Amino acid sequence: MGNLFAERMKSVHKSFIREILKVTEDKNIISFAGGLPNPKSFPVNEITDAVSKILSQNGDEILQYSTTEGYLPLREYIAERYSKKGLKVSADEILITNGSQQGIDLVSKVFLNKGDKVLLENPTYLAAIQSFGLFEPQFISVPLLEDGVDIDSLQRILDENKIKMFYSVTNFQNPTGITYSKEKRQKLAEILKNEDIVFVEDNPYGEIRFLGDDIPPVKAYLEDSVLFGSFSKIVSPGMRLGWIVANEEIMEKIIIAKQALDLHSNYFTQRAVYQYLIDNNIDEHIEKIKDMYRNQRNTMVSMIEKYFPENVEYTKPEGGMFLWVTLPEGLSSMDLFELAIKENVAFVPGQAFYVDGSGINSLRLNFSNSNNEQIEEGIKRLGNVIHELMN
Structure with missing residues (x-):
């Protein structure tokens, strides 16, 4: 075969x-x-209570198909949480995914043609290499320093190549644990504003900073970028629930790709996580x-x-x-x-x-x-x- x-x-x-x-x-x-x-x-106990509650109160509804974008109250919850951290987005700019990993697949479907150049940090998240690889791009790597990407190398790469997409993990990067400084994020945004490029910021670890002060995502300085988030590290990885934040133009295409892929993310899990969130203090x-x-x-x-x-x-x-x-x-x-x-x-x-x-x-x-x-x-x-x- x-x-x-x-x-x-x-x-x-x-x-x-x-x-x-x-x-x-x-x-x-x-x-x-x-x-x-x-x-x-x-x-475990809190999720058990949440599941019991949603099934007893709205079982018929929860076990039905749902919208592609995801459960609206959950998206509103995520948007409100971002606003408390200084990033203003609306629920319409958020789509619920099967883990943030699915976000890589969706943006690849929407943006990448075979042979397009994708810029990755060196080193980078292994599963991203695997996921992007299915779309047969040309990978180019940019070195990481202790405070984030090497700006001089980045500028040189952008001058010499037509990069379609730049994928980055800006907080406590997998695999290195490196975090972009605020200054580096601002400089990166300043450079990318002048480039015809899709910046994808994966942020599954951002909530678990245990030393130092929180830093706004690059999206706070670069509005047209794409941002991923996840409940895997703060609630449960087995529930496979994440999200994409993107502007209206990009989101329209992502919704189409999502519909073709799986109609919508697990609605039962969305409702269970939302019930858990409103019944408990996530912070x-x-x-x-x-x-x-x-x-x-x-x-x-x-x-x-x-x-x-x-x-x-x-x-x-x-x-x-x-x-x-x-x-x-x-x-x-x-x-x-x-x-x-x-x-x-x-x-x-x-x-x-x-x-x-x-x-x-x-x-x-x-x-x-x-x-x-x-x-x-x-x-x-x-x-x-x-x-x-x-x-």
């Missing part, structure tokens, strides 16, 4: 992380590989998540300082779920992975997050889904195998 498959499938491969997670199913393995929220943060819940992740992040950083060689570099994120490790030049994180698995500890080698084959000596660590004891023991084991690899 090989000759029957679409040409696009030749350039898209299985998710590297999903394949690694199969290796880590052994309960003896301490895994820093998955991008998983801590299940202790899931509001108090988020504060509990922040406290948990701050503690786990601090433990991982302190253990890295204790057990890793001094010439190993790493990021110190102010939020989110990941930090990024860079080994000395000449070392391979894939070689390290093979050694680490033998010691029952796992991570994601960094090369998977690059489209240009670089990042051989880098790796991503997740701190949100391990307790402090696991973090200490896992980092200790990882430090030992780094020493072994270096020697």
